[in-house]
Amino acid sequence: MRISEIHVYQKQLPIIGGPYTMSRITLHSIDSTIVKLVSDTGLVGWGEVAPLGPVYQPQHALGARAAIYEMAPALIGQSALAPLLLRRQMDALLTGHNYAKAAIDIALMDMIGKHHGLRVCDLLGGAETERLPAYYATGIGEPDEIARMSVDKVDEGYRRIQIKAGGRDVAIDIAVVHKVWESVGNRAQLVVDTNRGMTASQAMRLSLACRDIPFSFEQPCNTIDEIAAIRGQIPHPIIIDESTESLDDLLRIISMGICDGFGLKMTRLGGLNAMATVRDICAARSIPHTCEDNWGGDIVAAAVLHIGATVEPRLLEAVWTSGIYIEENYDPVNGIKVDGGHFQLPTGPGLGIVPQESQFGDALASFN
Ligand SMILES: [Mg+2]
Missing domain, CATH: 3.20.20.120 (Enolase-like C-terminal domain)
Known part of the structure; x- marks a missing residue:
């Protein structure tokens, strides 16, 4: 099983009863980046990364998307069953940016779970x-x-x-x-x-x-x-x-x-x-x-x-x-x-959730 498509979506998540206030930031909504991996067998895996605004840490939403765009073309065709090798591949393509790599890692684990009929926790x-x-x-x-x-x-x-x-x-x-x-x-x-x-x-x-x-x-x-x-x-x-x-x-x-x-x-x-x-x-x-x-x-x-x-x-x-x-x-x-x-804990295979794709709108970027 190999990675054949990568799609990147963005979703703004309003904060209920916002704003949410911490010592250094006040936030009304969160900018989330969602990654959809598709395998050559037709399986789908979902990943996500949503930095808490641009000030909480060095991570930020546009950085996540830029980092994914940097890596994605070279990830097409890679094994979808080898998370360790994929991490090394990502490290060879881009230094740092763990948070962006995390979205792909999560999506891959969701896909591997579905492939084996196992939950990610297993x-x-x-x-x-x-x-x-x-x-x-x-x-x-x-x-x-x-x-x-x-x-x-x-x-x-x-x-x-x-x-x-x-x-x-x-x-x-x-x-x-x-x-x-x-x-x-x-x-x-x-x-x-x-x-x-x-x-x-x-x-x-x-x-x-x-x-x-x-x-x-x-x-x-x-x-x-x-x-x-x-x-x-x-x-x-x-x-x-x-x-x-x-x-x-x-x-x-x-x-x-x-x-x-x-x-x-x-x-x-x-x-x-x-x-x-x-x-x-x-x-x-x-x-x-x-x-x-x-x-x-x-x-x-x-x-x-x-x-x-x-x-x-x-x-x-x-x-x-x-x-x-x-x-x-x-x-x-x-x-x-x-x-x-x-x-x-969710009970289904992979992450155990099935996102309603229509909520994410059109992909910001697609690679295949
Ligand atoms: Mg804390």
Whole structure:
């Protein structure tokens, strides 16, 4: 089976109740890039990458499409059954741009699953569970608002609440953390995520002002070195998210011993197979982590669930998809939905979702 066609689509995903606000960005919608692979046997595989705007990380939507256009002509005719060889082929065509390569990797795994009649989670080693715990991220807000939201979500069944912080007076963030803790207590695991939004001194101030509140501090500062500087000076466990741009970053962070867990974005790292490698590296050091992605529709969400299901339960902190913020499912029947703070793993072959192609309009580019 060989790749015979590659089609690239774009879909704008409006954010329900938007804008969504984080320390450095405010977004009303997400620009998603969707990849459709077609094999010479007529099978179709779907991939997707949807950077969280152009500022969250170095990845951006136009960059994803440009990178795919750069690689696509040379991928026609390549084996559709060899994801490792395809990754090496992509690396030979373009340096970096893991996020664009991820969309092709996901599409290929969807196609291989359909070819063998297996789910992607089975191709990745087998599912530990059919029901995955989700976490809820609050966005930036005022103390009473965020506390009320957190209580509602815990009542719904979420067991991990991520409080967004940063980009404003630290005193307000400190008040938010106290209010959420008073309201939720030990009913949920709390995480405070600044999305690179604090200086080292601000992060230390927040942590020390909340020293009696159990939470994990996610990406408190912009760089690995800044985080290394506050490690040892604050009482809270540290999770690193945005600074894991590659396997090399991940190994460097682990060797520095500066965190207690990771927030892992699948497309940032290069797709499902890269995430499987990271999963195994984390297992070797008993490092807990999430499985998530930036944003996106059902394709990204299904892929996140499939890799998340293969993680040892003791190490899987939670999964996250942007589905609750997106109005429509690509697959109206099997689309990914959160229920009681949990996701159900799709049951069909490949990713287990069948996108309604008409939603994507005409292809921006096609290669064959
Ligand atoms: Mg994060």
